[in-house]
Amino acid sequence: MASVLRSELPVVSDDEFELVERARGGDRDAAATLLERHELSVWRVCRHLLPPGDDVEAAVQETFMRALAKLGRYSGSGSFGGWLTAIAVNYCRDRLRRVRLVPFRPLEVDGEDENNPLAVLPAPEADPERTAMGRQAMARVHAEVARLPQRQREAFVLRFFAGLKLAGIAAALGVDVGSVKTHLHRAVRRVREHVQEAVP
Amino acid sequence: MKIEHLTGDELDLLLLGEEVAAPAAEHARTCLVCRRRLEELRRAMSHPGRLDPSPAARQRVRDAALAAWRAPQPLRRPVWRWAAAAALVAALLLPLLRPGGGGGGDVDAAAVLAEVDALLAADPVSAAFSSELVTALAAEHEVNGAGSTS
Numbered sequence: 001m002a003s004v005l006r007s008e009l010p011v012v013s014d015d016e017f018e019l020v021e022r023a024r025g026g027d028r029d030a031a032a033t034l035l036e037r038h039e040l041s042v043w044r045v046c047r048h049l050l051p052p053g054d055d056v057e058a059a060v061q062e063t064f065m066r067a068l069a070k071l072g073r074y075s076g077s078g079s080f081g082g083w084l085t086a087i088a089v090n091y092c093r094d095r096l097r098r099v100r101l102v103p104f105r106p107l108e109v110d111g112e113d114e115n116n117p118l119a120v121l122p123a124p125e126a127d128p129e130r131t132a133m134g135r136q137a138m139a140r141v142h143a144e145v146a147r148l149p150q151r152q153r154e155a156f157v158l159r160f161f162a163g164l165k166l167a168g169i170a171a172a173l174g175v176d177v178g179s180v181k182t183h184l185h186r187a188v189r190r191v192r193e194h195v196q197e198a199v200p
Numbered sequence: 201m202k203i204e205h206l207t208g209d210e211l212d213l214l215l216l217g218e219e220v221a222a223p224a225a226e227h228a229r230t231c232l233v234c235r236r237r238l239e240e241l242r243r244a245m246s247h248p249g250r251l252d253p254s255p256a257a258r259q260r261v262r263d264a265a266l267a268a269w270r271a272p273q274p275l276r277r278p279v280w281r282w283a284a285a286a287a288l289v290a291a292l293l294l295p296l297l298r299p300g301g302g303g304g305g306d307v308d309a310a311a312v313l314a315e316v317d318a319l320l321a322a323d324p325v326s327a328a329f330s331s332e333l334v335t336a337l338a339a340e341h342e343v344n345g346a347g348s349t350s
Contacts, residue, residue, distance in 0.1 A: 028266055035262050043253050057253075057261055064265030137244035159216075161247040188212045188245075195244055 016080050024071050031071075035064055038081040041162035042088045048145060048157045049092035051099045059095070063088040082168035089154060089172050096150070137195045144194040148187050151175075155183035156191065206234045214238055215245065281320075288316055 016037075022030035039060070046059040067087050074083055145156055151173070158169045169184075170177045206214070210224045215238070220228070228234055253261075292312050 028269075031269065032262060032266055035265065036258075039258055039262060040252060043258070044247055044251075047251065057257065061261045061265050064262065065268055068265065068269040134240065134243060137240060138248060141244045160245045184216055185212060188215055189208065191245065192208065192212060192215065192241060195241065 017076055020071065020074060020076065020080060023068075031068060034080060034084075035067075038084050039064075041081055041085050041164070044161040045085055045088045045157055046092060048142075048161060049089065049096075049154060051096055052146075054095055054099070059088070059091055063091050066091070078171045079168055082164060082171050085158065085162055085164060085168070086172035086174075089158070093150075136198055140195050140198050141191055144191045145187075148190065152183045152187035152190075155180055156187040159184055203231070205231065206238070211238060211241065215241055285316075285320055288319065289313075292316060 016034070019030045019034050023034060042060050042063050043056065046056045046063065050056060050059055063084070067084050070087070074080065145153055148156060154173055155169055158164045158172055159166075164172065166177050166180050169180045173180065204227070206224060206228055210220050210228075211234075213220050214228060219225070228238065292315075293309070296309060296312075
């Protein structure tokens, strides 16, 4: 499955640990490889956790710069992807606090506008009706995720969009695994129910 | 016979990759309706690739971060700078701190410190290890040291 990300690795691999060591020594190629491996998770986290209208590209760059500056503090006890994602989450939280946008503005659900990022197209299917329903379901998921309480939204995004496992999510959010499960269950129930209302 | 499809809670558990009771797991495996529903929910909750950045955007951001990164240097210059400053100050002030060392009246501490600042600003490392400076300081030290003991 294409959406499986390397950040699902539970612990840092030998290869990755070597890359981290080389990057700490100033090896730019090693640093670039590390960023490239996990950048998709960071992009997705920033896209879904930043306040609406915030610059995702700037957020990703700032996350990378913070990570590179703090490479010496990475202990290697968890996955590098999880550590990097945690930096992204913290950046997004900072932005939320600064712009004081407490309620998340729900994104548009309907519409075929090319500029609408939610005008997503699932894999082509023979049945146009099912394609349309799939598109609607996906749009509803994104709209409902944007409306979730912050902790639930963070857990959902890290699990389903960034591909982290429970331990990685717990580390990234600074909570225990039990709390992650609670947030995830509540988030999934709410999102599923919202989708099933529209696409029974 | 009424068919019991998966409940909402069971669907949630399966979406989260968790275990469900054996009958529910068996139903999820064999019931076409529930399998399709689960698959549609999974697909809806996965991140659509269309929302991901282009490879060009990804590379641009990565390159920008790396360009701004000041990679660690093998020799950390600030440490040498501080070591050089400490050595130089100690060498220059030692005569003044000895009993009677400052009684000669011919050493101006403010002038010495100004000289240290100037030397460090110009080139701290070579200033600290300049043979001429060390020689001059040693001679100065001899003079003051001799004066204090006589």
